[in-house]
Amino acid sequence: MELSRRVFIRRTLGAGVLALGVGPLLSSCSGVQRSHFKPSGFSIEEVPELDDQSIAILHYASLAPSGHNSQPWYLKKMGRFDWVIGADPARRLPVVDPQNRELLLSIGAFVENLSLAAGVYGYEMQVKITASKPEDKEILRVFLKREKVNHYPLARIASRRTVRNGFKQEEIKKNDIEKLAKPLEENFAYFPHSSEHGKRLAEWAIESFRDQTNRDEAQRELASWIRFSDKEAKKYRDGLTPASMEITGLSGWWVRKFWNPKDVMKEGFRQKGIDGTAKIAREGGGWVIVTSTGEKVSDLIETGRNFEKMFLLARDLKIAIHPMTQMLEEEKWRTEISKQHGSKIIPQFVLRIGYLDKYPEPVSLRRPVSWFIKV
Numbered sequence: 001m002e003l004s005r006r007v008f009i010r011r012t013l014g015a016g017v018l019a020l021g022v023g024p025l026l027s028s029c030s031g032v033q034r035s036h037f038k039p040s041g042f043s044i045e046e047v048p049e050l051d052d053q054s055i056a057i058l059h060y061a062s063l064a065p066s067g068h069n070s071q072p073w074y075l076k077k078m079g080r081f082d083w084v085i086g087a088d089p090a091r092r093l094p095v096v097d098p099q100n101r102e103l104l105l106s107i108g109a110f111v112e113n114l115s116l117a118a119g120v121y122g123y124e125m126q127v128k129i130t131a132s133k134p135e136d137k138e139i140l141r142v143f144l145k146r147e148k149v150n151h152y153p154l155a156r157i158a159s160r161r162t163v164r165n166g167f168k169q170e171e172i173k174k175n176d177i178e179k180l181a182k183p184l185e186e187n188f189a190y191f192p193h194s195s196e197h198g199k200r201l202a203e204w205a206i207e208s209f210r211d212q213t214n215r216d217e218a219q220r221e222l223a224s225w226i227r228f229s230d231k232e233a234k235k236y237r238d239g240l241t242p243a244s245m246e247i248t249g250l251s252g253w254w255v256r257k258f259w260n261p262k263d264v265m266k267e268g269f270r271q272k273g274i275d276g277t278a279k280i281a282r283e284g285g286g287w288v289i290v291t292s293t294g295e296k297v298s299d300l301i302e303t304g305r306n307f308e309k310m311f312l313l314a315r316d317l318k319i320a321i322h323p324m325t326q327m328l329e330e331e332k333w334r335t336e337i338s339k340q341h342g343s344k345i346i347p348q349f350v351l352r353i354g355y356l357d358k359y360p361e362p363v364s365l366r367r368p369v370s371w372f373i374k375v
């Protein structure tokens with residue numbers, strides 16, 4: 001690869017880092033978080049099967065959100081720019097997501113980031129859905145074709161994150177709602193927190209969270225994705241860390257040092273989660289429901305892609321997005337919600353949204369590209 005292209009890739013990877021500011025390196029204070037691995041983003045990871053451009057594109061793809069940060073994707077290289085994207089069976093969430101609905105939405109978000117990043121490196125992405133059932137391992141095939149470079153700001157992908165605290169009570173302005181709704185069109189609905197439906201959603205969010213928290217098998221599954229200690233976080237680079245759950249300061253230190261997955265099953269942990277949810281569910285500007293008109297693999301991939309487009313726009317508007325998914329995972333609440341809509345409108349995301357004074361830097365971890373390549 002000629003030097004200039006390598007320098008360009010380094011610079012674009014660096015752009016994401018500089019936009020965030022190089023984060024605190026004192027992991028003993030804050031716990032392991034994404035910025036501690038970031039300086040390595042200045043140099044390109046060595047992956048023998050891939051060239052530098054592919055590694056950079058896949059790095060951005062992997063910054064997509066996913067349920068429990070399970071990062072359910074894997075990649076199989078068929079040709080230089082001909083990739084199979086699959087769902088890793090070990091990364092499924094069989095208890096809370098038995099139909100792989102959330103898994104496919106997460107892979108959709110991954111594909112959207114992939115497409116945006118490919119555009120910056122001068123490629124157009126074409127996608128062919130290959131899975132016929134949600135439980136298929138191979139989901140889709142991606143082809144990159146040479147095209148004109150576009151100038152999508154990659155720093156936006158690198159600085160997007162899920163935010164759960166610090167929402168302002170102000171309702172979302174009409175013109176911001178119009179901007180956010182654009183990628184999803186009629187599959188987007190906003191309910192201000194003061195509206196009847198907004199108030200009802202807050203109550204459902206709390207009650208469905210309570211139901212799920214009291215379900216031992218769901219709690220056990222959650223526990224298997226929590227990385228309490230720095231050692232575990234560094235080893236797996238996925239799941240939920242104290243920092244990504246927004247347990248910070250002295251509490252964060254305590255949790256990292258003394259808690260382990262068994263504590264997730266204890267009454268005290270469950271009650272803390274319910275109390276925290278009850279507090280935040282009533283904060284913010286309101287709720288967004290993302291729907292789809294179908295439930296096929298292609299519908300879910302498409303919805304995941306459009307959801308990610310919206311999430312990235314929200315980042316620029318300093319609007320926090322917090323998926324509160326328990327309502328769609330717990331039978332009783334899912335049935336309740338379906339009763340309110342016709343069968344043609346299928347809810348896929350319930351999101352609490354709100355303006356922030358300051359958009360915090362991302363902290364959730366990601367596996368390096370070489371960890372999700374299957375040969």
Ligand SMILES: Cc1cc2nc3c(=O)[nH]c(=O)nc-3n(C[C@H](O)[C@H](O)[C@H](O)COP(=O)(O)O)c2cc1C
Nearest residue numbers: 065066067068069102106161162323324325326364
């Ligand atoms: C399908 C899906 C469901 C999610 N459900 C929840 C949820 O119920 N509660 C929550 O706090 N975060 C939820 N999230 C956010 C993830 O936990 C988050 O994306 C992941 O930890 C990575 O963090 P990041 O978004 O800051 O990069 C969900 C995300 C996705 C894509």
